[in-house]
Amino acid sequence: MSTTDAPRYAPEWLELREGADAAARASGLLDPLHGYLRRGDAGLVIRDLGCGTGSMGRWLAPRLNGPQHWILHDHDPALLELAAVRMPRTAADGSRVTVAVERGDIGRLTAEDLAGTSLLTASALLDVLTRDEVDTLAKACAAAGCPALLALSVVGRVKLTPAEPLDAELAAAFNAHQRGAGMLGPDAVTVACEVFARRGMSVRAHPSPWRLGPDESALTAQWLRGWVGAACEQRPALAQRAEAYLRRRLAACEAGELRAVVHHSDLLALPRPAGGTR
Numbered sequence: 001m002s003t004t005d006a007p008r009y010a011p012e013w014l015e016l017r018e019g020a021d022a023a024a025r026a027s028g029l030l031d032p033l034h035g036y037l038r039r040g041d042a043g044l045v046i047r048d049l050g051c052g053t054g055s056m057g058r059w060l061a062p063r064l065n066g067p068q069h070w071i072l073h074d075h076d077p078a079l080l081e082l083a084a085v086r087m088p089r090t091a092a093d094g095s096r097v098t099v100a101v102e103r104g105d106i107g108r109l110t111a112e113d114l115a116g117t118s119l120l121t122a123s124a125l126l127d128v129l130t131r132d133e134v135d136t137l138a139k140a141c142a143a144a145g146c147p148a149l150l151a152l153s154v155v156g157r158v159k160l161t162p163a164e165p166l167d168a169e170l171a172a173a174f175n176a177h178q179r180g181a182g183m184l185g186p187d188a189v190t191v192a193c194e195v196f197a198r199r200g201m202s203v204r205a206h207p208s209p210w211r212l213g214p215d216e217s218a219l220t221a222q223w224l225r226g227w228v229g230a231a232c233e234q235r236p237a238l239a240q241r242a243e244a245y246l247r248r249r250l251a252a253c254e255a256g257e258l259r260a261v262v263h264h265s266d267l268l269a270l271p272r273p274a275g276g277t278r
Helices: 011-024 027-034 055-063 077-086 131-144 167-178 185-198 214-234 236-254
Strands: 044-049 068-074 097-103 119-123 148-161 201-207 210-212 259-271
Touching: 011 055, 011 077, 011 148, 011 210, 011 214, 027 201, 027 259, 044 055, 055 068, 055 119, 068 077, 077 097, 131 148, 131 185, 131 201, 131 259, 148 167, 148 185, 167 185, 167 214, 167 236, 185 201, 185 259, 210 214, 214 236, 214 259
Parallel strands: 044 068, 044 119, 068 097, 119 148
Antiparallel strands: 148 259, 201 259, 210 259
């Protein structure tokens, strides 16, 4: 994904979703990760790809012990600046957290780029990459012996309560839209598991669904608009029915009567040590 082709995300949307992201993240993947984290002289070096406003760093840095140096990658200089300012400055045990930023193409990282990196992280990134870009990422991680924690990739399943007949059609159209321009969309986690494993890494995936109720109505409403809009862009014939559908759904959301489960998955890829497994 080149700097010019990468999608741009409004800080307001990223901030709106941060609470749901934090609640959804698969914290159970941290235990198997700990044993693989390599600490250099300066502690952990963590690269956050497509960092956005830095929500991964704000969630993860306070859950890891020891000094940390975070290198934030994004194509958007405004997001990089915001993320750097808002990063935590202390780890779980009070150790120092430092931050650097890098702007550029995250789709062409090499093992040399990851030299000295203890962990590569990303959130909501896999589904906007192509198969070749994921393979390039897996190849670099495997060659560098660098673990990867790749969170909150969409998997193409949504459950709305109460249900409506149009739900399934909109979901199918949205999923097709997400596969546009060669992006993996809802196939990202399946493909990434396959690709990282083929590169010799040990892979595990864990569900990380958004569970949205009355307390998350602002996020639900914004997500609904984007979900229906993308579906109609993919299938314009849905537009007339979708307009009435969206009005009903937004009214139910405002009344606190709508619940949504938007399924995602977190993926942890760990290097296999030479001479065996652990």
